[in-house]
Amino acid sequence: MSTLLQEEQKNLLINKSKEARKQLIKAVNHAGAGHIGGPMSAMDLFINLYFNELNVSTEDPDNDNRDRFVLSKGHSAIGLYAALAVRGFFPIEELKTFDSLDSRLQAHPDMTILPGLDMSTGSLGQGISAAVGMALGAKLQNKEFRTYCIVGDGESQEGQVWEAADVASKYKLDNLVAILDNNKIQQFGWNAGNGKREIPAVNAHGRWEAFGWHVIDIDGHNHEEITNALHEAKQVSGKPTIIIANTVKGKGVSFMEDTIKWHSRVPTDEELELGLKELEAGV
Amino acid sequence: MKTILSAEKQTMRDGLSKTMLRLSQEDENVYVLDGDLGTSTKADVVADNNPEKFLQMGIAEQNMMSAAAGLATTGIQPWTFSFAAFLSKRSIDQIQVQIAQPKLDVKMIGGYSGLLTGLTGKTHQSLEDIAIFRTLANMVVLAPGDSKEVEKVMEFAHQYDGPVYIRVARDAYPILFDDDYTFELGKAITLKEGTDATIISTGTQTSRSVEAAEKLEEEEGISVEVLHMPSIKPLDTEAIVKAAEKTGAIVTAEEHSIIGGLGSAVAETLVEEKPVPVVRVGVKDRNSESGPNEAMLDKYEISPNHVVDAVKQVLKKK
Numbered sequence: 266m267s268t269l270l271q272e273e274q275k276n277l278l279i280n281k282s283k284e285a286r287k288q289l290i291k292a293v294n295h296a297g298a299g300h301i302g303g304p305m306s307a308m309d310l311f312i313n314l315y316f317n318e319l320n321v322s323t324e325d326p327d328n329d330n331r332d333r334f335v336l337s338k339g340h341s342a343i344g345l346y347a348a349l350a351v352r353g354f355f356p357i358e359e360l361k362t363f364d365s366l367d368s369r370l371q372a373h374p375d376m377t378i379l380p381g382l383d384m385s386t387g388s389l390g391q392g393i394s395a396a397v398g399m400a401l402g403a404k405l406q407n408k409e410f411r412t413y414c415i416v417g418d419g420e421s422q423e424g425q426v427w428e429a430a431d432v433a434s435k436y437k438l439d440n441l442v443a444i445l446d447n448n449k450i451q452q453f454g455w456n457a458g459n460g461k462r463e464i465p466a467v468n469a470h471g472r473w474e475a476f477g478w479h480v481i482d483i484d485g486h487n488h489e490e491i492t493n494a495l496h497e498a499k500q501v502s503g504k505p506t507i508i509i510a511n512t513v514k515g516k517g518v519s520f521m522e523d524t525i526k527w528h529s530r531v532p533t534d535e536e537l538e539l540g541l542k543e544l545e546a547g548v
Numbered sequence: 549m550k551t552i553l554s555a556e557k558q559t560m561r562d563g564l565s566k567t568m569l570r571l572s573q574e575d576e577n578v579y580v581l582d583g584d585l586g587t588s589t590k591a592d593v594v595a596d597n598n599p600e601k602f603l604q605m606g607i608a609e610q611n612m613m614s615a616a617a618g619l620a621t622t623g624i625q626p627w628t629f630s631f632a633a634f635l636s637k638r639s640i641d642q643i644q645v646q647i648a649q650p651k652l653d654v655k656m657i658g659g660y661s662g663l664l665t666g667l668t669g670k671t672h673q674s675l676e677d678i679a680i681f682r683t684l685a686n687m688v689v690l691a692p693g694d695s696k697e698v699e700k701v702m703e704f705a706h707q708y709d710g711p712v713y714i715r716v717a718r719d720a721y722p723i724l725f726d727d728d729y730t731f732e733l734g735k736a737i738t739l740k741e742g743t744d745a746t747i748i749s750t751g752t753q754t755s756r757s758v759e760a761a762e763k764l765e766e767e768e769g770i771s772v773e774v775l776h777m778p779s780i781k782p783l784d785t786e787a788i789v790k791a792a793e794k795t796g797a798i799v800t801a802e803e804h805s806i807i808g809g810l811g812s813a814v815a816e817t818l819v820e821e822k823p824v825p826v827v828r829v830g831v832k833d834r835n836s837e838s839g840p841n842e843a844m845l846d847k848y849e850i851s852p853n854h855v856v857d858a859v860k861q862v863l864k865k866k
Binding site: 390 | 605606613615618645649651
């Protein structure tokens with residue numbers, strides 16, 4: 266497969282993803298609360314966006330022409346915070362304040378207190394609509410910025426996601442890119458009949474295509490594929506793009522991977538140590 | 549006795565459509581978002597006369613309100629139009645999380661509020677919107693009393709940087725205000741002086757309250773003050789306490805449920821600051837139906853005669 270990603274940049278993205286995952290599990294361990302599975306599944310997306318795609322600046326986070334990013338699955342906030350900290354929007358040390366009183370790192374993203382956050386989210390289904398508004402605002406005012414939004418697969422059970430999909434298509438928002446973090450597990454989900462609970466298979470590709478979107482399917486942990494897909498989205502004219510990023514919940518730590526248990530479990534000190542070792546070794 | 553109520557009636561929608569079109573023409577950042585009720589709310593005037601500033605958002609209120617939040621972050625001032633019932637119930641979570649909490653500059657026009665909604669019945673009437681909106685931090689909640697006040701309130705909202713909910717009604721009402729009238733946020737307006745009791749009213753119930761007060765004075769010699777409250781949040785608590793000190797008997801009147809609306813807000817203030825007898829006029833914790841206006845006002849106990857009875861009742865408690 267041809268790639269737009271140079272070896273050096275690819276290694277940087279891999280290393281930053283690793284670093285951010287470590288910061289994320291440390292922060293959840295420290296706070297004694299937070300989600301693990303979803304932030305881990307979306308981490309390569311966060312890092313690719315913030316190190317390779319978005320036109321944003323840590324010195325001028327409110328610049329009018331910056332690209333916008335909305336985390337529609339707001340409960341993965343700690344994953345976004347880890348990526349923002351690694352990118353330099355605020356000190357990594359501040360991750361220790363996650364979930365604590367007076368912290369800028371609220372359980373769900375609060376745009377009023379943390380620089381670099383373009384929208385408050387947490388109640389599911391809403392972020393993608395706000396992203397539609399931002400992309401529409403750019404079109405109406407002839408602004409060049411692009412809008413990106415990560416949506417969850419569990420979140421896509423919210424009807425509002427499809428209201429947004431419909432209107433984005435009607436306004437031909439080719440400056441909007443949604444990324445579906447397709448990790449196939451939600452908080453409790455449905456009984457899969459094999460001892461597991463899961464999100465029943467849905468034809469995400471077909472659904473989004475039917476709503477008039479350009480659809481790209483990728484491995485959401487492969488930085489080459491993420492980069493290529495984001496590039497492809499820029500070439501699309503007259504319709505919004507969705508990248509269906511097939512991911513693994515809890516990606517990066519073997520015992521956290523693909524298990525409902527780690528949707529929002531807090532790692533013990535022992536589990537943290539083991540997780541950090543695995544991440545370092547790149548298991 | 550000469551009435552202060554005009555014989556001529558105007559619908560709030562007249563003032564609203566005229567003002568909305570003008571604001572959309574004068575300010576490049578003003579856009580109208582319609583939840584596909586433009587021909588009812590009269591947001592269609594902008595679609596017809598300034599189509600570039602009109603955004604059809606379809607029958608999807610949740611998306612419309614979240615998208616309005618996104619638009620507001622890019623420098624646009626979105627004016628969202630739907631029915632009061634749908635804004636306050638279908639999309640209240642979106643409004644709270646993405647508009648009120650971040651204090652974004654989004655205006656919300658709740659049309660067809662109250663009971664008199666053109667034979668649409670209980671699914672489309674709105675008897676809870678004041679209660680719902682006023683519990684949200686950062687919200688400004690306004691209920692103008694006539695077409696002219698609608699214009700003034702909209703001009704205020706245009707200048708104000710933050711979320712504003714404006715409750716408007718469908719049908720025609722007497723004109724209470726002229727061009728010289730200035731709307732002030734958080735200020736009550738004395739429409740009629742009086743010494744025996746005070747009616748504190750809002751929105752469409754204000755002209756009915758004036759009618760009741762004038763009738764009481766003329767027929768029974770009871771001197772009733774009428775205090776109009778276009779600004780429900782922030783609330784003019786000072787004027788409420790002053791009225792309680794002056795007349796010692798308060799009737800609240802609104803085309804809304806007696807639970808959580810103006811009556812509750814006034815009672816909350818008086819209980820803490822100046823306890824005096826209060827009687828609330830409003831729909832008494834029940835579901836309504838479709839029917840002709842006069843019959844509806846009568847059956848659901850918000851006609852001018854019900855306000856008259858409430859004043860007599862509160863005077864007995866004095």
